[in-house]
Amino acid sequence: MQKAIGIFDSGIGGLTVLKELAAALPLENTIYLGDTARVPYGIRSAETVTRYSFENTQFLLAQEIKMLIVACNTASAISLDAVKKEFPLPVIGVLEPGARAAAAATRTRKIGIIGTEATIGSGAYERAIRKLDPDIEVFSKACPLFVPLAEEGWTENDVAVLVAERYLASFRTSGIDTLVLGCTHYPLLKKVIGKAVGPDITLIDSATETAKEVASVLDKLKWQRPGGGPAVRKYFVTDTPTRFENLGKLFLGDTLLTAEQVKVGGA
Ligand code: DGL
Numbered sequence: 001m002q003k004a005i006g007i008f009d010s011g012i013g014g015l016t017v018l019k020e021l022a023a024a025l026p027l028e029n030t031i032y033l034g035d036t037a038r039v040p041y042g043i044r045s046a047e048t049v050t051r052y053s054f055e056n057t058q059f060l061l062a063q064e065i066k067m068l069i070v071a072c073n074t075a076s077a078i079s080l081d082a083v084k085k086e087f088p089l090p091v092i093g094v095l096e097p098g099a100r101a102a103a104a105a106t107r108t109r110k111i112g113i114i115g116t117e118a119t120i121g122s123g124a125y126e127r128a129i130r131k132l133d134p135d136i137e138v139f140s141k142a143c144p145l146f147v148p149l150a151e152e153g154w155t156e157n158d159v160a161v162l163v164a165e166r167y168l169a170s171f172r173t174s175g176i177d178t179l180v181l182g183c184t185h186y187p188l189l190k191k192v193i194g195k196a197v198g199p200d201i202t203l204i205d206s207a208t209e210t211a212k213e214v215a216s217v218l219d220k221l222k223w224q225r226p227g228g229g230p231a232v233r234k235y236f237v238t239d240t241p242t243r244f245e246n247l248g249k250l251f252l253g254d255t256l257l258t259a260e261q262v263k264v265g266g267a
Contacts, residue, residue, distance in 0.1 A: 001223045004029035004232070005214065006065030008056040011039035012151065012244055013184030014071030015251040017094060020211035021069070022233070022252075025218070027225050029232045031063050035264065037238035040147055041074040042116025042183070049118065053079040055265030057087050059236070066223055069214060070094065073183045073206065074116050077124035090217055097213040098180050098206030099128035103136060105202050106178040110137045112171045112201070114193075115182030117142040125182055139174045143167045143186075150185035153250065160189060164196035171197050180204045188251070235259035 005025075007018055011034050018032055033056055035041075041049050053075045057068060067090045070076045070083060076093030084091045102111045113125045120142040129136050145163050154160050171179060179201050181187055187205045194203055218224050225231075237244045241259035248257045 001066050002029070002225055002228070003064055003066035004031045004234070005067050005069060006031050006033070006060035006063065007069040007071045008033040008035065008053075008060060008075070009072040009184055010034075010041040010052075010074065011036045012247050012251065013147070015248055016184055016187045016205075016207040017069060017071035017210055018233075019252055020205075020207040021214060022231070024211040024215050025224075027227055027231055028218075029225060031060060031065060031234045032236065033060055033262075033264070034235070034237045034244055034259070036244055040116070041072060042118045042144065042147065044118065046078045046118075046122070049075055050079040050082050052265065053083050054086060057083055059262065059264045061087065061089070063234075065089070067092070067214070067217070069210065071184060071210070074118045077115070077119040077122040090221070092210060092213055092217065094184070094206040094210045095124055095182070096128055097209035098182060098204055099125055100132065101209040102178050102180045102204045103129055103132040105204060106136065106176075108175055108177045109133070109135055110139065110174060110176040110178075112174065112176040112179040112197075113138060113140045113182050114143045114146075114167070114179065114186065115140075116147065117144055119182055125180060139171065139176055141167060141170070143183075146183065146189055147185045150188040151247070153247065155188045156191055160192045161195070164189065164192040168193065168196040171201070176201060178202045178204060181206060236262045238262060238264050
């Protein structure tokens, strides 16, 4: 099927998912919507995040997509079921693939989850992991400062190291052997997060796991794009594109990235 895969995030972070998707499925056309006018979602109410998710989905559906990826942990944690119920297309979130990979990786049956305040507050990761194995113990921590650090490109400097150490110190003594990076921005801070928790803890990147899930769903439906030229990647944002384009080029190593500003819902 030639139609594109639609992806939305609250802003730039979902590009970590797009990057993995492009690596796993290089022929698939993609349409990315970054809701940059309304980021961050991680501090908002469930009602607001759900409304934003519906509006983003409506925008992408109007672009004729074949499948939707909710590439935002906060939106996945809070609104995935509602989006699935409301819209008639396959919808994949980033939370369940990450939870599955974590449950498969842990040996101590103790898993750490880090994410935004809304994601951690929702308890959605904990529920998803417990559904897979009720005996797994989950240790959660909101790490809100990681998002602005990633947005600022401060992913490896001394400030990032200090913040990571402060947030993650308790994981060192918790007995976890697996830590889920439950926010789209966190894979950018993988190095400092890995250093702060120590080498014995496996980091689970939801972006990689989500790309695998998309590949498997496309395969089952026989909806892969068969070829016919290189993939077309379109980018839309709800605020001025410059910042998104500059950071996006860094995220993706794609020097040709240009984004179009659009109006979505009230944004
Ligand atoms: N995309 C969000 C997430 O994965 C992080 C940024 C935000 O708070 O909007 O949870």
